[in-house]
Amino acid sequence: MTENRSYLQKYAMHFGTYMGAYWILKFILFPLGFRIPFFSFLFIILTLAVPFIGYHYTKMYRDKICGGSIQFSHAVLFTIFMYMFASLLVAVAHYIYFQFIDHGFIINSYTQLWDELMANTPALIESKEIIKETIDSVRSLNSINITMQLLSWDVFWGSLLAIPTALMVMKRAKPENNEPSQS
Helix, strand or coil: CCCCHHHHHHHHHHHHHHHHHHHHHHHHHHHHCCCCHHHHHHHHHHHHCHHHHHHHHHHHHHHHCCCCCECHHHHHHHHHHHHHHHHHHHHHHHHHHHHHHCCCHHHHHHHHHHHHHHHHCHHHHHHHHHHHHHHHHHHCCCHHHHHHHHHHHHHHHHHHHHHHHHHHHCECCCCCCCCCCCC
């Protein structure tokens, strides 16, 4: 069976929606991790699982939609689209969180952690001004700027993950034997 590229966008959106929902559920753990350390650990574990889930979805697309074979370029394109659609979905959740829920909680938590680190580690005092300027510039970002940063970050990493995923998933079609049988 030849590759069916007409379904690429449809199934990239389909699997991207699943991945985006996973990222939203995973993102809920991030701010909770500042209060309950186990949630931070769980967030990291679930984040490390993202490439494996992407591989699974791309392999499923290859086997069920493309008839068991897929070219490298087709697999890369599908994976990039899947991560892009997931990024767009989670960007909505990021915007809602930073616009209506966060009210500076995450940056204040990071500032508090930084202050504790500075008090306990005098060797870092040399970089104190650089970190302070960075924190001040992050404080000046509004929710749409943060959302756009996270969106571009997700698309960038998704594009990078697409290459090894496609290398692992690509599979050539078996040549059909069209020679007439001799009796």
